[in-house]
Amino acid sequence: MPVEFLGIAATGDGSETTARTTHAFDRDYTLRLARAHEDHGWDRVLFAYGAGAPEPAAAAAFLAAKLDRLQILLAHRPNVSYPTFAAKTFATLDRISDGRLTVHFITGGNDHEQQREGDFLPKDRRYARTREYIGIVKKAWTSREPFDHEGEFYRFNDFVSDVFPVQQPRPNVSFGGSSPAAFAAGGAEADIYALWGEPLVRTAEQIELVKAAAEAAGRTDTPRIQVAFRPIIAPTEELAWEKAHRTVAAIKARRGSGDLVRHRSVSAEGPENAGSQRLVEIAEAGERYDRALWTPTAAATGGAGNSNALVGTPETVAQALLDYYDLGVDILSARGYDHVGDAIDFGRYVIPIVREEVAKRDAAKAAKAAEAAADTAKAAAA
Numbered sequence: 536m537p538v539e540f541l542g543i544a545a546t547g548d549g550s551e552t553t554a555r556t557t558h559a560f561d562r563d564y565t566l567r568l569a570r571a572h573e574d575h576g577w578d579r580v581l582f583a584y585g586a587g588a589p590e591p592a593a594a595a596a597f598l599a600a601k602l603d604r605l606q607i608l609l610a611h612r613p614n615v616s617y618p619t620f621a622a623k624t625f626a627t628l629d630r631i632s633d634g635r636l637t638v639h640f641i642t643g644g645n646d647h648e649q650q651r652e653g654d655f656l657p658k659d660r661r662y663a664r665t666r667e668y669i670g671i672v673k674k675a676w677t678s679r680e681p682f683d684h685e686g687e688f689y690r691f692n693d694f695v696s697d698v699f700p701v702q703q704p705r706p707n708v709s710f711g712g713s714s715p716a717a718f719a720a721g722g723a724e725a726d727i728y729a730l731w732g733e734p735l736v737r738t739a740e741q742i743e744l745v746k747a748a749a750e751a752a753g754r755t756d757t758p759r760i761q762v763a764f765r766p767i768i769a770p771t772e773e774l775a776w777e778k779a780h781r782t783v784a785a786i787k788a789r790r791g792s793g794d795l796v797r798h799r800s801v802s803a804e805g806p807e808n809a810g811s812q813r814l815v816e817i818a819e820a821g822e823r824y825d826r827a828l829w830t831p832t833a834a835a836t837g838g839a840g841n842s843n844a845l846v847g848t849p850e851t852v853a854q855a856l857l858d859y860y861d862l863g864v865d866i867l868s869a870r871g872y873d874h875v876g877d878a879i880d881f882g883r884y885v886i887p888i889v890r891e892e893v894a895k896r897d898a899a900k901a902a903k904a905a906e907a908a909a910d911t912a913k914a915a916a917a
């Protein structure tokens with residue numbers, strides 16, 4: 536199976552290591568960063584969602600109209616709109632982008648952040664709502680006949696959309712979360728299950744949970760798996776590790792000065808969401824795992840979202856990513872700390888190695904399968 540690369544569609548500069556110098560939504564910067572991805576071998580970029588952040592669907596429409604190839608992963612929180620309205624927004628975006636949209640449904644891992652936009656449901660109930668919401672969106676994308684809905688969270692009559700997606704039967708649904716309620720909802724509804732980068736054994740453990748949840752929901756297929764990292768690369772191992780330590784020092788300095796604007800708040804007791812709790816626990820148990828996974832970047836942010844680093848030369852980081860591919864991960868998400876520069880470097884030096892190695896693995900697998908088929912045919916003829 537071919538591998539896909541997901542980058543970040545930031546709408547302003549600034550990251551955990553550097554203060555923002557642009558407006559929160561800067562047209563030129565948004566376009567420059569997306570072009571850096573499109574021109575350097577990336578497949579898709581993520582528009583994240585934060586309560587106070589620029590509205591990502593509008594930003595995605597801007598990019599879709601400007602670029603021809605780059606695909607879009609749009610983060611969306613169900614609490615901010617009605618599902619029929621969202622389905623039309625997504626279908627319209629899929630039209631604008633000519634079939635380049637995937638929607639990442641976010642349940643929200645932090646009560647306080649959810650309450651900023653009026654959502655007072657506790658997390659497990661939010662997952663139940665997300666599940667119902669995704670079901671409605673899928674139906675609105677595909678139903679040519681008016682339909683009624685009476686569920687736990689939504690009720691409406693006689694809805695039929697007049698705008699259908701370019702992608703048929705519908706765009707893909709992506710989903711994230713690491714709590715039992717997340718696996719149950721995502722296992723049932725997701726085409727893509729997104730995880731944050733963890734050591735290989737811990738990732739394998741989560742992949743099994745996704746598979747079991749999909750099976751429990753009566754599915755015969757399983758979601759594709761995406762894993763996200765913060766690569767820190769340099770021409771030599773030594774330079775990469777120096778850069779990694781500089782990066783953590785910069786994160787700590789920004790946090791210490793109270794300068795770091797965070798989308799998801801972490802209380803004094805630590806993060807509320809299972810995914811971040813896992814990152815904190817893994818970081819407390821050790822700094823280095825496997826070939827190149829490094830946890831101090833996660834520890835320094837209190838386990839914020841995608842925060843574990845892969846440190847080394849492009850060759851080392853590519854081999855580390857291939858280890859995840861061998862586990863069954865076919866979407867690799869990566870984001871640096873200097874968005875534009877790191878997107879270019881990763882695209883130039885890491886992506887080609889991974890793609891080449893994946894092509895070799897796939898060719899070997901295909902040859903093996905052809906051999907086995909020929910043997911079976913021979914045995915049947917004998």
Ligand SMILES: Cc1cc2nc3c(=O)[nH]c(=O)nc-3n(C[C@H](O)[C@H](O)[C@H](O)COP(=O)(O)O)c2cc1C
Binds near residue numbers: 582640712713729808
């Ligand atoms: C790849 C990925 C991207 C995410 N993007 C966002 C985001 O942009 N905004 C947000 O509020 N939450 C985001 N999340 C958080 C999750 O969607 C989810 O709300 C949270 O992790 C749920 O907590 P749980 O781990 O306890 O189930 C993301 C999660 C993943 C795995």
